[in-house]
Amino acid sequence: MAGKFELYKDDSGMHRFRLKASNGSVVVVGDAHESKESLLKNIESLRKLAPYAEVLETSGSPA
Structure with a gap:
């Protein structure tokens, strides 16, 4: 089963x-x-953008 949006x-x-x-x-x-x-x-924006999203490693706390 695939994930789902609730x-x-x-x-x-x-x-x-x-x-x-x-x-x-x-x-x-x-x-x-x-x-x-x-x-x-x-x-819908997330569904379109996620396949192309980069994975970046950073140091420190998120902004």
Whole structure:
């Protein structure tokens, strides 16, 4: 089974997603969006860009 995007509303009523791997573990949690439409656009962007994303190793804390 492939991974899946789960859509939900957080405690403040904002739309979010979590991407789960096929084993059920959460891989990514998306930022909050005011509309479901905006959230779905964000997911589509991730689907398009992820196959081409580079893997870069850096030192220090994330910005």
